[in-house]
Amino acid sequence: MxxxxxxxxLRRLILKGHLVVSVGDSGEISFGDGDGPKVTVxxxxxxxxxxxxxxxxxxxxxxxxxxxxxxxxxDVQGLLGIAMRNRTHAExxxxxxxxxxxVRHVRRRLDQSNPEAGARRNVxxxxxxxxxxxxxxxxVDRQYSCAYFANxxxxxxxxxxxKKTHIANKLLIxxxxxxxxxxxxxxxxxxxxxxxxxxxxxxxxxxQEQLTIARERAQAAGLAGQVSFKLIDYRAMTGxxxxxxxxxxxEYVGAPPDATNPWIAKYIFPGGYVPSLSEMAEAIxxxxxxxxxxxx
Numbered sequence: 001m002x003x004x005x006x007x008x009x010l011r012r013l014i015l016k017g018h019l020v021v022s023v024g025d026s027g028e029i030s031f032g033d034g035d036g037p038k039v040t041v042x043x044x045x046x047x048x049x050x051x052x053x054x055x056x057x058x059x060x061x062x063x064x065x066x067x068x069x070x071x072x073x074x075d076v077q078g079l080l081g082i083a084m085r086n087r088t089h090a091e092x093x094x095x096x097x098x099x100x101x102x103v104r105h106v107r108r109r110l111d112q113s114n115p116e117a118g119a120r121r122n123v124x125x126x127x128x129x130x131x132x133x134x135x136x137x138x139x140v141d142r143q144y145s146c147a148y149f150a151n152x153x154x155x156x157x158x159x160x161x162x163k164k165t166h167i168a169n170k171l172l173i174x175x176x177x178x179x180x181x182x183x184x185x186x187x188x189x190x191x192x193x194x195x196x197x198x199x200x201x202x203x204x205x206x207x208q209e210q211l212t213i214a215r216e217r218a219q220a221a222g223l224a225g226q227v228s229f230k231l232i233d234y235r236a237m238t239g240x241x242x243x244x245x246x247x248x249x250x251e252y253v254g255a256p257p258d259a260t261n262p263w264i265a266k267y268i269f270p271g272g273y274v275p276s277l278s279e280m281a282e283a284i285x286x287x288x289x290x291x292x293x294x295x296x
Contacts, residue, residue, distance in 0.1 A: 006049040017082035023049050032082065039079050040072035061263035116233045120206045122271040127207035134186075141188040142213075145248030164192045167247065170293070173197045177242040180204070182234045183249025187214030187227070193245075194226040201227045204237060250275075 003023045010021060020040040022028045028040070043049055048068040051059040060083075063069035064076070065266040071079055113277045134142060139157045148166050160295040167189065173179065175198030181190045184203035187210075201217035205211055234246075260273050284291060 016085045035187045042070045044068040058262040123206035126269045128209045142186040178241045180241040182246040194223050204230045206230050
């Protein structure tokens with residue numbers, strides 16, 4: 001019964017793309033209009049199909065992680081691409097899924113509020129893990145935001161160095177400038193601004209694990225007198241600075257317009273939200289600031 005309901009559910013939801021699905025020992029069934037690369041998904045059993053119908057946003061990630069859902073060639077990007085193409089067809093969701101989505105939307109202001117105690121707890125959930133986890137996928141400098149690939153032959157390390165250079169050039173730093181780095185991660189950008197550009201850097205984080213590593217790196221590089229790493233919320237920071245830089249932290253401060261994906265909120269970063277450019281522009285204008293770009 002659940003397999004038949006699940007097939008009907010997918011028929012209503014997946015109208016674009018080329019998705020092929022099997023449940024348990026059942027044969028493969030195609031969904032969508034056939035446009036684009038084929039993505040083949042195998043679902044372990046009917047209980048998994050039932051979970052996906054009830055709460056697809058949360059269950060999809062959980063089923064993939066626990067092995068109840070597999071994707072041919074591990075094409076996660078392809079599956080998510082099909083999901084995004086069909087996101088507007090919410091009327092195809094079962095009533096329970098629509099109710100859960102509505103509840104999350106109503107709760108978004110509470111879930112994405114960002115008081116100082118909650119912010120520290122959310123940061124610890126994400127960052128205060130064994131460093132070995134981040135060693136698996138970050139460059140040696142542990143840059144945690146997008147690299148800057150000027151061409152397709154660059155290594156990750158080279159592209160991350162290019163990113164830091166790109167940012168530093170935009171800041172127009174001269175030796176002796178006081179720079180505040182908000183959400184400094186493991187300290188890579190702060191150390192670069194100090195060593196390569198002569199800045200006096202104050203760098204802040206809410207992660208004890210990041211703080212420990214960043215201070216160790218500054219000591220090892222002989223920059224402990226030029227870079228100060230602090231465990232403090234940006235709202236509690238005082239002082240005057242010539243430049244303020246914040247890279248890859250903005251999505252963590254909380255915002256009200258929409259609900260964060262429940263799998264991301266539960267397993268990756270609770271309280272986070274990635275605002276649209278239009279939302280950011282409105283807030284910037286309200287603060288009497290302006291968006292600018294020096295090029296480089």
